[in-house]
Amino acid sequence: MTTTIEVMCNHRSIRKFTGEPIHPEQREAIMAAAQSASSSSFLQASTVVRITDMELRRHLMALCGDQAYVAEAAEFWIFCADFHRHLHWVPEAKTGFAEQLLIGAIDTALMGQNAITAAESLGLGGVFIGAVRNQPHELSAMLNLPQGVIPLFGLCLGHPAQDPQPKPRLPAPVVFMENRYQTEPDETRMAEYDQRVRHYYQTRTGGNKDMTWTGQIAATLAKEARPFMLDFLREQGFCLR
Ligand SMILES: Cc1cc2nc3c(=O)[nH]c(=O)nc-3n(C[C@H](O)[C@H](O)[C@H](O)COP(=O)(O)O)c2cc1C
Missing domain, CATH: 3.40.109.10 (NADH Oxidase)
Incomplete structure (x- = not known):
């Protein structure tokens, strides 16, 4: 390395x-x-x-x-x-x-x-x-x-x-694909990854945060994502066409 x-x-x-x-x-x-x-x-x-x-x-x-x-x-x-x-x-x-x-x-x-x-x-x-x-x-x-x-x-x-x-990242085979997109989720790897993330947060917060990666993205993606952004972009001259 x-x-x-x-x-x-x-x-x-x-x-x-x-x-x-x-x-x-x-x-x-x-x-x-x-x-x-x-x-x-x-x-x-x-x-x-x-x-x-x-x-x-x-x-x-x-x-x-x-x-x-x-x-x-x-x-x-x-x-x-x-x-x-x-x-x-x-x-x-x-x-x-x-x-x-x-x-x-x-x-x-x-x-x-x-x-x-x-x-x-x-x-x-x-x-x-x-x-x-x-x-x-x-x-x-x-x-x-x-x-x-x-x-x-x-x-x-x-x-x-x-x-x-360092925060554990998604398993490499889930992110790096070969030749074609793999739509089938890798359930086993993802279940293991969720547990690694949970362990990371528990260790980092002294047990105060009990959260998996899928739990975290569910919470984040349940909220609207700055819905005012499209108007702002257009006002600044972006995304007009
Ligand atoms: C574009 C971008 C915006 C981010 N905004 C914030 C932020 O506003 N506040 C914050 O504490 N962390 C922010 N982060 C840091 C991420 O939370 C962090 O990179 C992620 O949780 C992974 O953790 P790591 O950087 O320690 O590996 C941001 C990261 C990126 C790439």
């Missing part, structure tokens, strides 16, 4: 940080790694807004479901899909296609994953924050996001003040 693969396989979200800042050299290295991700048609359809204003950080924390680490992490970056600069340089550009939402989201997610992996390779830790999409209008106004830009996720980074175990 390479050290890169080791870092990737040891990933776990960090939600508690020491107060220590990230050294500017390390921050710049993380940014360079993020920008080195592949980019669809080389459109580079992403912008990252680094939040250094602590008052703004606290307002953002409130918009992100009061998740304390949004204010406490050494760094909080907001990753956005961005076609604004393309429209500036090419005003006649054909935008608004649903496909371009995918391009922006994929490019930006690849950057985010490069960023967290680079940070972890430096002994830092972090967690993504999808809650930046809880109140996208308010957040976009706070950050002055123009037409053609949407916030996708935040990233808290800092020095870890906790050392959680």
